Structures are given as structure tokens and as C-alpha cells.
Amino acid sequence: MMKSKKIYIAGHKGMVGSAVWRALEARGYKNVLGCSKQDLDLRNQHQVNHFFQNEQPEIVIDAAALVGGIMANKNNPYPFIMDNLQIQMNLMDAAHQNNVEKFIFLGSSCIYPKHAPQPLKEEYLLTAPLEPTNEWYAIAKIAGVKTIEAIRKQYNKDFVSLMPTNLYGIRDNFDLQTSHVLPAMIRKFHEAKEKSEKKGINEPVELWGTGNPKREFLFVDDLAEAIIFVMENKLEESLYNVGSGEDLSLKELALLVQKVIGHQGEVIWDTSKPDGTPRKVMEVSKLKKMGWSPKITLEQGIEETYQWFLENREKIKEMKL
Template identity: 65%
Template structure:
């Protein structure tokens, strides 16, 4: 990949997109393009068409999405399916129509069935029903994966889908109404510590198993996909190890320095009981994660402390 190639990163201000931007800059790429959601509404077909026609990027990376945790997915199902379909359809279609040969689509491990065998392999896609609490988002992302596969099959273009496990890290969303489990825990434990080490109440039973990947490792996988011609259309991106939500809470509690009690609200949903990715397909061709969970949590909390005064509810594109 030429270091002067024009690379458009959709969602470049989000946690994942900004990590990709930093990773590409660190490797010497000099022609990166990004637009904020105020500058370019990715849900609007004409706006996206005009932008891609004008910029004519050599490569496109779709890190833009409407994202959130169980609460947000439950409360806003229409927005989660429709806005994500609009965003990715506009980007994928324009990449194809404008002759862009390299497109990287980012999805989520929630595309796989709720009770699929563990660890999750790429071939388990569409073999059973989804987790009901986030099926709206999952269905949109599955459509994106299949659209990229169709273009690859019909037009022989290098369109690749990367499906990360649960991501976390610097520039994450710490709004308790819309955030994912790990940043939400950091926020809750920090606020409780500031409030005299008060009790922290967490959703569910604490027994589900989850895998977490530091966002800089995800960015490295995108750079790897950008710089290499991958032989298949779909790859899982994860660490290959998981832990219970209870163990995660205790790790975060220790990192934050909270000394109060933890209570579990079993009336709230747990979600999928176990979700571990099999990332061996990507591992075998050259990508491996570098950041341990303990190190990643420490880096994330440090960033949180330095930036907490600027936090506000995040709505990505």
C-alpha cells in the first residue's frame, strides 16, 4: 500500500475510527480523509454520493455505526437497524460505483447466533437465531457482510469484513445510557469512588462470559487488512480468551481503586451467556493482539481521568 494513497475513514472521530487514524499515521500514511457527522450525514445517500465522487479515495474503511449497549438496543430498535443500514449501504454502494477496489467493513461478534458453538467461527453466520436484545444492530451488520461478500464474488473486488469481539479503550463512550459494559463499569466504579466508595449496582447475574479487545489491537488488524490481500471475505478479530462479567467487574474495581460493595441486579437481562471468538483464521495469516486486558483497562481508565470533564453523550453519525 502506497503511503500516499488516499484513505477515507468513515467514523474517524469514534473510538475505533480514531484508533485506525492514529495507527495509519504512525505507519507513515499521509493522505487520510475524514468528515464529522455534522460535515457529512452518512445516512443521506446524496451527500455520500457527492462526497465520494469529489474525494475519489483509493481505499475506504467503514468504522461508522450507530452503536450502544443492551439498554440502547432495547430502547431504539428502529434506529439501530435503519440508520446502520443507511450508513453502510451508502458507503458500500459508492465504493463499488466509484471503482474503489479496497473496502474494509467493520461489524461485531453479535452477528453470530445466540447459542452458536463456542468459540464462534466465521462459518456459524446465519445458522441459528440471534440474541434478541441486539438483533436489530446484528441484522444490519449481517447485511453489510453479505453485501461485501456479494461484491467480492460478483466483481472480484477486495472487500473485506472484520468482526471484532467486544471493543474498549481510549476515546470510548462513557455515557451510562448508551455505553457498553466495560466503559460503563469504569464510569460507575469511578463515580462510586468519588461518592465515598458507595455501592455499585451492576446489571444481570455476573455469570456471562465475555471477551474484550483493546481498540489499538483492532486498529492494527485493520491496517493489516489494508496492507495485505486477504484470501477470504470475513474474519473474526479477538483475543481468544474470555472471563465472567463478575471477574471483569473486579478487575475494573481494582484498577479504579473503588473499595465499596458490588451488588448484582438479577432482574436485568444478561444477554448471551457466552461469546468467545475464534480468531485463528486471521491469526494464521499474520495478525495477533498485543495488549492484555489488565494493561488495556489501565490505559482506558487513565484516558478517562484525563478527559472526563469533556464527556457528553456520544452519537456516532
Template identity: 70%
Template structure:
């Protein structure tokens, strides 16, 4: 890999893709390419094939996906399954056919079974049933992992899958109908502080979650780009978790909200615990560096500067 290598970052305007773009630019990569969804509909196989024929990228990083929290997954199961399958299948197949040197597929920790032992190891994949509230997205991502594994096995190509834990950071989605728990909490606590109101949150607050700042994921992608990893699947996380209640109290402190927190037990909690075992990537030489408090502070600062537009930029 050299600094002039032509790298296509799919989803370069989203939270993950833009963080990867910033990281690679910072590291001196000069031949990055990206397309917005208006310029290239990744669900359209013919359009994707034409793009690959024309641009001939040497490396592809797949950070494009339809994403959302529990509510969005529940409300739009077909789109979460089908659109993610279309996006990744088109990218993986076109990369294979066009002899792309390296393909990095980004998924999610939700690919692992709901009641798998904690912390989650890569070998737990497909050993039990999934969490029902996000199984549509998970099934699509599992198919992507397996497609990359199949290409690696059958054609000996450098296709690798990175499974990050819950992500957050600048350019996150703060729309309350479609966002994940951490950015939704930042917006809720901020607006409650502005209006001197209590904050109402879903569930009991007892589930445990792990959170990774998106800049750390970008650093892991850079690490995978410059190193030929030995296996096909790696977890990316901090290896540390906390309860949703502790997360809420941390965000409350950082945003300066001083009112009451009300837990709505009629709403679902989701998976009881989701902590990644990150030993495999750590043994390769990479680990996360951003503390949760530092990451939330950075994210809240970005939110304050950009809170005229809560919705994530479309991929």
C-alpha cells in the same frame, strides 16, 4: 498500497475510527480523509455519492455506525436497524460504483447466533437465531457482511469484513444510558469510589465476555490494509474471555474502589457467552497484543483525563 494512497475513514472521530487514524498516521500514511456527521450525513445517499465523486478515495474503511449497549438497542430498535443499513449501504455502493480499490467493513461479534458453539467461528453466521436484545444492530451488520461478500464474489473486488469482539479504549462512550459494559463499569466504579458508595451492576455476573482494546483492532485494520486477505470474513479478538464478575473485580482493583458490588438479577444478562475463534486471522499472521489489565489501565487513565465529557464524539 503506498503511503500516499487516499484513504477515507468513515467515522474517523469515533473510538474505532480515531484509533485507525492514529495507527495509519503512525505508520506513515499521509493522505487520510475524514468527515464529521455535520460535514457529511452518511445516511444521505446523494450526499455520500457527491462526496465520492469529489474526493475519489482509493481505499475506504467503514468505522461508522450507530452503536450502543443492551439498553440502547432495546430502546431504539428502528434506529439501530435503519441507520446502520443506510450508512453502510451508501458507503458500500458508492465504493463499488467509484472503483474503490479496497473496502474494509467493520462489524461486531453480535452477528453470530445466540447459542452458536463456542468459540464462535466465521462459518456459524446465519446458522441460528440472534440474541434478541441486539438483533436490530446485528441484522444490519450481517447485511453489510453479505453485501461485501456479494461484491467480492460477483466483481472480484477486495472487499473484506472484520468482525471485532467487544471493544474498549480511549475515546470510548462512558454515558451510562448508551455505553457498553466495560466503559460503563469504569465510570460506575470511579464515581462510587469518589462518593464512597457500593456499585450496582446489571445481571448475575456469570455471562462470559471477550474484550479487545481498540488499538489492537486498529492494528488488525492496518494488517488487512497492507495484505490481500484470502477470504471475505475474519473475526478479530483475543481468543480469551472472562466472566462479567471477574471483569468487575478487575476494574474495581484498577479504579481503587473498595466498596461492595451489588448484582441486580432482575436485569437481563444477554448472551451467556461470546468468545471468538480467531484462528483464521491468526493463520494469516495477526494476533492481539494488549492484555486486558493493561488495556483497562490505559482506558481508565484516558477517562481520568477526559471525564468532563462522558459521551462519545458523534460520528
């Protein structure tokens, strides 16, 4: 692929978009394009169409979305479905209308049924009810997956959906009201460690649920490499899972985060809070057979994420990353 191709990353300042941007630049791509929320509201169809007509991107990577953990989804169901529908549909239609060569849509493993067999295969989509705690977000992403499928079917365009497992990494969201489980753990253990050092006693950390649910995690730089792999290769199908194919319990995750951070106190599980889906691990053989697999171990990824957190504490407070 020519390194001069014009590549537009929607959501280029977010965790995923910025990781893709770094990876593209590292590989020598010279014509990478982004646009801030202040200059382009992706929920506004007119603005999106005008942007595509003016810029004429050849490749589009849709890393823009309203995302959050259980609490954010529970408290904000309308924006989680409406904002995400507007963002992705505006981008897909503008890409279609302006003859974009390749479109990569990023979804989430939450599109699969709550009690689907494990590991999660692409064909399990729409076979049973969703997890209620994030169904609004999931329904929006399912609509995106089916739109990509429809465009491929009717117009034979190289549009692809990638469904990553739980992501974490550099530029993650550490706001305890809206963050996902792993960055929330990093912040909680770090703050408890700081309190312990000030007080001279081991401060406990309280976490939601039983700790028994099992989750799979993927470092965001590995996802960026997967996106570039898909960008540079023509895929035969419309939907591919992206992950490690390995999971662990939230109790095991907590112990690993605790170890990396150096917290010595007790971990208390609040069993009055919801657990969410009992287990989520992706079946990722389709993409692996094509030649892509993750490189960064979970412990290494947590260490890198924690280091970035430490180096950007003030920026995190100001930007509410």
C-alpha cells in the same frame, strides 16, 4: 503499499475510527481523509455519492455505525437497524461505483447466533436465531457482511468484512444510558470511589444481571493494528473474526476494573436485569495464521482507558462521548 494512498475513514472521530487514524499516521500514511457528520450525512445516499465522486478515495475503512449497549438497543430498535443499513449500504455502493481499490467493513460479534457453539467461527453465521436484545443492530451488520460477499463474488473486488469482539478504549462511550459493559463499569466504579471518599464510607456498585455471562474484550488500538494489517495484505476470504480468543466472566471483569480504579466497596448484582448472551468468545485462528495477533493485555487496556477517562472528564460531559 504506497504511503500516499488516499484512505477515507468513515466515522473517523469515533473510538475505532480515531484509533485507526492514529495508527495510520504513526506508520507514515500521509493522505488520510475524514469528514464530520455536519458536513456529510452518511445516511443520505446523494451526499455520500457526491463525496466519493469529488474525493475519489482509493481505500475505505467503514468505522461508522450507530452503536450502544442492551438498553440503547432495546429502546431504539428502528434507528439501530435503519441508520446502520443506510450508512453501510451507501458507503459500499459508492465505493463500488467509484472503483475503490479496497473496502474494509467493520461489524460485530453479535452477528452470530445467541446459542452458537463456542468459540464463534465465521461459518456459524445465519445458522440459528440471534440474541433478541441486539438483533436489530445484528441484522443490519449481517446485511453488510452479505453485501461484501456479493461484491467479491460478482465483481472480484478486494472488499473484506472484519467482525471484532467487544471493544473498549480511548474515546469510548461512558454514557450509562447507551454505553457497553466495560466503559459503564469504569464510570460506575469511579463515581462510587469518589462518593466513598466524600462520605468516608465504602459506596457499593450495582451492576446488571448475574455476572455469570462470559465475554471477550479487545483494546481498540489492537483492532486498529488488525485493520491496517488487513489493509496491507490481500485476504482470500470475505469474513474474518478479530479478537483475543480469550474470555472471562463479567464478575471477573468487575473485579479487575475495581482493582484498577481502586474502589473498595461491595459489588451488587441486580439479577432482575437481563444477562444477554451466555457466552461470546471468538475463534480467531484465521487471522492469526496470517500473522496478526493482539498485543495489549486486558488489565493494561483498562488502565489506559481509565487514564484517558480521568484526563477527559469535562470533555466527556460536554461531548457526551
